[in-house]
Amino acid sequence: MSTTVRNRRVKQDGAIRYRDRLTKNDLLEIYRRLWFARVFDETLYDMKKKGRLRRGNVYGSRGQEAIQVGTTYPLRPDDFTSPIHRDMPIFVFRGMTVEQVMCQVWGKANAPTRGKDSWSHMGDMRLGIIHSTSMLGSTIPVACGVLWAQRLDGNRDRVCVAYLGEGATATGPFHEGLNYAAVHKLPLIVVVENNQYAYSTPVELEVPTPTVADRAKGYGIPGYSIDGNDVLEVYDTMCEALEYARAGKGPVLIECKTYRLQGHADHDETRARQYRPVEEIEMWEKRDPIVRYREYLLTTGLFTEAELPEPPADIVEQIQNAVEYAIQSPDPEPHTALEDIYDESAGVSR
Amino acid sequence: MREVTFLEAIRAAIWEEMERDPNVFLIGEDIGKMGGAFGVTTGFQERFGFDRVVDAPISETAIIGVAIGAAAAGKRAIAEMQFIDFISYGFDQVVNVAATYLYRSGGQVSIPIVVRGPSGGYVGGSLYHSQQFEAWFFHVPGLKVVQPAFPDDAYGLMKASIRDNNPVIFLEHKYLYRRIKGTIPNPEADYIVKLGEARIRRPGDTLTVVTYGAMVHFALDAARMLEQEGISMEVIDLRTIKPLDMETIYNSVRKTSKVLVIYEAPRTGGVGAEISARITEECFEWLDAPVMRVAAKDSFVPFAEPLEKFVLPSVDDIVYTARQLAHY
Ligand SMILES: Cc1ncc(C[n+]2csc(CCOP(=O)(O)OP(=O)(O)O)c2C)c(N)n1
Numbered sequence: 001m002s003t004t005v006r007n008r009r010v011k012q013d014g015a016i017r018y019r020d021r022l023t024k025n026d027l028l029e030i031y032r033r034l035w036f037a038r039v040f041d042e043t044l045y046d047m048k049k050k051g052r053l054r055r056g057n058v059y060g061s062r063g064q065e066a067i068q069v070g071t072t073y074p075l076r077p078d079d080f081t082s083p084i085h086r087d088m089p090i091f092v093f094r095g096m097t098v099e100q101v102m103c104q105v106w107g108k109a110n111a112p113t114r115g116k117d118s119w120s121h122m123g124d125m126r127l128g129i130i131h132s133t134s135m136l137g138s139t140i141p142v143a144c145g146v147l148w149a150q151r152l153d154g155n156r157d158r159v160c161v162a163y164l165g166e167g168a169t170a171t172g173p174f175h176e177g178l179n180y181a182a183v184h185k186l187p188l189i190v191v192v193e194n195n196q197y198a199y200s201t202p203v204e205l206e207v208p209t210p211t212v213a214d215r216a217k218g219y220g221i222p223g224y225s226i227d228g229n230d231v232l233e234v235y236d237t238m239c240e241a242l243e244y245a246r247a248g249k250g251p252v253l254i255e256c257k258t259y260r261l262q263g264h265a266d267h268d269e270t271r272a273r274q275y276r277p278v279e280e281i282e283m284w285e286k287r288d289p290i291v292r293y294r295e296y297l298l299t300t301g302l303f304t305e306a307e308l309p310e311p312p313a314d315i316v317e318q319i320q321n322a323v324e325y326a327i328q329s330p331d332p333e334p335h336t337a338l339e340d341i342y343d344e345s346a347g348v349s350r
Numbered sequence: 351m352r353e354v355t356f357l358e359a360i361r362a363a364i365w366e367e368m369e370r371d372p373n374v375f376l377i378g379e380d381i382g383k384m385g386g387a388f389g390v391t392t393g394f395q396e397r398f399g400f401d402r403v404v405d406a407p408i409s410e411t412a413i414i415g416v417a418i419g420a421a422a423a424g425k426r427a428i429a430e431m432q433f434i435d436f437i438s439y440g441f442d443q444v445v446n447v448a449a450t451y452l453y454r455s456g457g458q459v460s461i462p463i464v465v466r467g468p469s470g471g472y473v474g475g476s477l478y479h480s481q482q483f484e485a486w487f488f489h490v491p492g493l494k495v496v497q498p499a500f501p502d503d504a505y506g507l508m509k510a511s512i513r514d515n516n517p518v519i520f521l522e523h524k525y526l527y528r529r530i531k532g533t534i535p536n537p538e539a540d541y542i543v544k545l546g547e548a549r550i551r552r553p554g555d556t557l558t559v560v561t562y563g564a565m566v567h568f569a570l571d572a573a574r575m576l577e578q579e580g581i582s583m584e585v586i587d588l589r590t591i592k593p594l595d596m597e598t599i600y601n602s603v604r605k606t607s608k609v610l611v612i613y614e615a616p617r618t619g620g621v622g623a624e625i626s627a628r629i630t631e632e633c634f635e636w637l638d639a640p641v642m643r644v645a646a647k648d649s650f651v652p653f654a655e656p657l658e659k660f661v662l663p664s665v666d667d668i669v670y671t672a673r674q675l676a677h678y
Pocket residue numbers: 086134135136164165166167168169171193195197198199260264379408410432436439
């Protein structure tokens with residue numbers, strides 16, 4: 001496989017358009033998922049503002065929904081993912097309930113981490129969701145390990161999609177992990193959500209190459225640099241990468257270009273309008289991935305305006321209900337803080 | 351004198367040292383235009399330029415490594431960890447590269463760097479934004495470890511750390527950043543707090559409390575409560591964790607004969623264990639009770655409030671143990 005960076009936009013002619021296989025139902029489901037992500041984000045910002053969420057930060061994903069939806073939609077149920085701080089909706093797309101996720105946000109006893117850890121630092125190996133820490137980049141080597149276990153078990157076509165911001169590609173573990181994956185041809189798909197800023201630091205100060213995808217050259221793997229605000233472009237690219245990885249050819253790096261429309265987290269709203277040009281924010285607001293997708297759907301003639309509500313009311317209700325459920329859920333018992341530090345059960349393979 | 355917050359004291363010290371010595375420079379994540387996650391370096395890049403206030407990529411290994419290399423070549427570098435927890439990525443640079451440099455260069459190359467950042471819990475920061483890592487570095491020869499509790503000490507110790515010729519780990523408790531205010535001397539006073547000197551923050555004679563960081567404030571609160579019961583606690587603020595000012599501790603122990611060591615990190619293998627051991631070795635015949643400790647439970651710092659409260663030491667824990675010791 002050549003290591004040139006491929007830009008699907010220029011290469012569209014003749015390329016397989018996986019999107020053409022999507023049914024009307026698929027297209028609608030993608031639309032609904034985009035809205036799920038948007039409403040999830042808006043609801044938590046609102047909860048924070050109203051003082052109903054008093055602990056922890058909210059890392060928004062407004063504007064990055066097409067990546068979350070487009071990269072997960074073509075996955076098999078037995079594939080692995082390792083989402084990061086801006087990927088809360090992915091936990092739901094990969095099988096967690098909204099209630100579970102909200103309980104995690106509120107640090108409740110029935111959260112996946114039982115209130116031990118915060119926000120996106122959770123997972124569920126039964127759903128193939130790998131747990132992360134705050135340490136940016138640290139999941140990449142771990143993802144390699146999960147895939148190594150698959151190799152030992154003879155499951156060579158289960159893929160792992162590991163998410164990362166462009167800033168996190170500056171860490172050592174990212175490089176070591178990707179190098180390992182490439183040397184051993186592991187089916188790892190690294191999705192870099194290039195939202196142009198790592199906290200306040202612009203991408204030029206994190207990544208020296210013209211695109212983040214250029215980093216792939218150093219590992220001799222394919223790198224894509226695509227429009228991350230076009231959900232079908234993301235979907236197509238992901239399908240292509242999945243075929244490649246499942247065929248045992250090794251890892252793929254996909255850079256999805258997008259923009260962080262909000263602050264780094266809810267506490268950063270004012271500053272984020274100081275360290276970034278307001279015109280830049282406004283320009284990206286015009287490229288809203290949901291608006292764009294909706295416009296596209298209407299041009300297909302498959303949908304009427306009424307079939308594409310903004311947002312779908314049942315999704316708003318579902319998220320609201322989950323929030324109330326979480327708020328009413330019990331806090332963890334203090335003594336449970338000392339549970340799960342060691343596993344003292346018999347040391348046999350599970 | 352100036353009235354400042356704990357955070358402003360640190361900021362003032364760094365600013366003044368950069369004005370005084372053109373060899374001093376800063377490197378870290380988001381420290382330029384934004385002024386750092388907590389705003390310690392707000393305005394620095396405008397004043398000192400891009401090369402002396404470096405916005406580095408998210409690469410703690412490189413940040414600390416660059417600081418070390420520049421120091422080896424004659425500069426004085428201050429490396430900011432956005433949260434001190436992230437120093438783990440730069441652990442090798444601190445422990446194997448910086449700490450050993452003078453030794454392995456036959457005394458030729460000293461490494462005047464300060465690796466600083468917010469540490470500690472009590473803010474709902476969860477596992478990786480709450481840790482107290484002093485014990486990791488306390489164990490390593492060649493390093494100094496500092497953790498102030500008051501603005502004047504933060505100011506004087508930061509200046510001393512920048513001027514020190516050795517790698518210094520400077521822990522800034524984030525719980526204190528804006529909560530604690532005080533006065534610091536004007537720049538002309540050239541106020542320095544020498545590394546390695548503890549300070550008695552409150553005299554007493556029933557028992558000696560040895561502590562540092564946010565726990566100094568907890569201990570002082572406990573001391574005020576216990577005073578009404580006739581228990582008089584002498585509170586020693588170590589200020590510098592390594593090297594330890596054992597003389598101040600021994601003198602106090604010879605007076606009170608009872609010692610309580612308090613630290614926020616997990617109990618096992620903490621700094622308090624070393625302090626306790628030294629007291630037993632040097633002051634055994636002066637002791638009227640075993641040296642006791644209040645520390646975090648041997649756990650991570652969890653997210654949910656009831657869990658965090660359960661794990662981290664509280665004023666109540668201190669009062670309870672101090673009483674036991676007083677009545678021993
Ligand atoms: C090793 C490490 N260093 C620093 C941080 C602090 N930090 C948290 S998020 C962040 C910015 C991340 O930027 P990026 O990877 O581009 O993702 P984004 O937040 O833009 O989605 C930083 C510096 C961290 N979590 N881990």
